[in-house]
Amino acid sequence: MTSMVTAVSPPRRPRRPSIVRHIPPLGVVAAVIVLGVVLLAAIAPWILTGQSPLQTDATAALHAPSAAHLFGTDQSGRDVLSRVIYGARYSLLVGLGATLLALLAGLVIGIGAGLAPRSVDGVLSRVIDVLMAFPEFLFALLVIAVIGPGEVSIVIAVALAAVPAYARVARVQTMVVSRAGYVRAASSLGVRPLAVIVRHIIPNTLGPLLVMATIGVGTAIVSAAGLSFLGLGPQPPTPEWGVILSEGRNFLATAWWIAVFPGLAITTTVIAISTVGRFLRSRSEGRSS
């Protein structure tokens, strides 16, 4: 398994004492609260803001942050805070949707490769290795080049770019599980292959993939925002974080707040997601080792 050697495998941190391990650290609690707010903004933004993200007001264009407009207003007098709040919906949808698609595709390909004859597995793993060498953003950009720009294209592009990573982990996990004593025992007792896959391989592969996916949602959000910043996704005046940032770029000299706050929203969300993800990873590593 050359793939194991070329992969970066950071040494594990020494385990914390067992009593401390069961209480989530303060940072994780804060992260969960932040994610709660983001989720609320995505599902019911009207609870958090009374203003419309699209309502223009020529008399209030480019106002600095104030009590009336906490994040200021943009070139058309739209409230930046409500645009940022309504933007949570697009980012979370793309982040979760793309990650879910990538997870499923990676699971199917990985299990397929893990159980396939050696020659098929060899070809598949080579392809996965090559694709892994491409960073996700560049890969997503190339996918957009092929399928064309658009909102749906972004989801597909970000998802496809993430598939190789999931496929690789799923493949290794499948190989480990399918060689385990209890799976061999089940097979020799006459349990059908499909039942083995559903009952043993998928549940044992899904765990590590879900932990990966938690962090993956953050990466997906950043990639998607980047693609729409480049104008390859939703178009203005959609209150999407990348689109607002791209509009804000033109007013940096006079109105920094248009470009600063949506980016802060992305960063905060992604930090919260990766904090939770890292916590889950450290727990699952502690369990399996």
Next chain:
Amino acid sequence: MTAVRHAPGRGAVIRFATAFAVRLGGVLLVIWGAATAGFIALRLIPGDPVDVMLGVHARVGEAVREQIRAEWGLDQPPLVQYVLYLGRLVRGDLGESYQLRKSVAEIIGQQALPTLQLTALALLFALVLALGAALLARGQRSKRIVSLVELFVISSPTFWIGLVLLAVFSFQLGWFPVTATQGFASLVLPALTLALPVAGIISQVLRQGLDAAELQPFSTTARARGVSRAGLVLRHSLRHAAADSLTLTGYLVGSLLGGAVLVETVFARQGLGGVAIRAIIGRDIPVVLGIIVGAAIVFAVVNLLVDLTYRQLDPRLRIAVREASV
């Protein structure tokens, strides 16, 4: 395969040559694969390339369209087009842009220099920043601060960091020029923007490597010999950690190139990023294909170099790889 002991002399040279040849074959295979995948994918796109060449609003008779198709070889069966395309590729001909009516190699060649300058300076910044951060963060408190900064720069979108730097240092403080005119001063902020997330990742891996090195037997031996703590880090641990970080190189080159697209847009700079975006939006297939093939060549070559360097840097791996690939 069984683990082979290293015999000095001719055997080693032959083994190295074989390994090199196998990897070179791999490089060619990757480039061919990217070219083929790109060709197939772009053939599947609905729409007529002639529309792209003429623009949406052009009103041209069918006879003229036929003439254009014949001129570009678009009337040939796909397989013939593919073979012709591969033939041109081998000769280094990437075709001609539909929109700009210039050779793709020329377009890429013209715009490569600004992107290369940007990524090279960014790589330098990233290495210096990462090394500085990793060496500074040797105490408990400094470790915590550094890891927070790392988390922040890794989680922030590159283009947003660029916008913030631009707002603060160019518009508020006026330290750096706003427009991307020629000159080193206009290169600093874009390169820094591109470097920060990359530096965050390198520094994380370096720090983990340094921590791991401290637990290695050679650290104890060196300390017992009376080597100072700083000497140990600089002379021994860093080499150990560098081997780990080197595996990231391929990934980093990619991040820099991908990030360059965004950074060039933020700072309105010339470069391959702009070429790529315009080609993608304008459906300029030869240029898109050229960029895909170009990216594949860069990656394959970088990975080849990393692979070979890695084996030189860490002698243990030459045996470990053999054993693992059984």
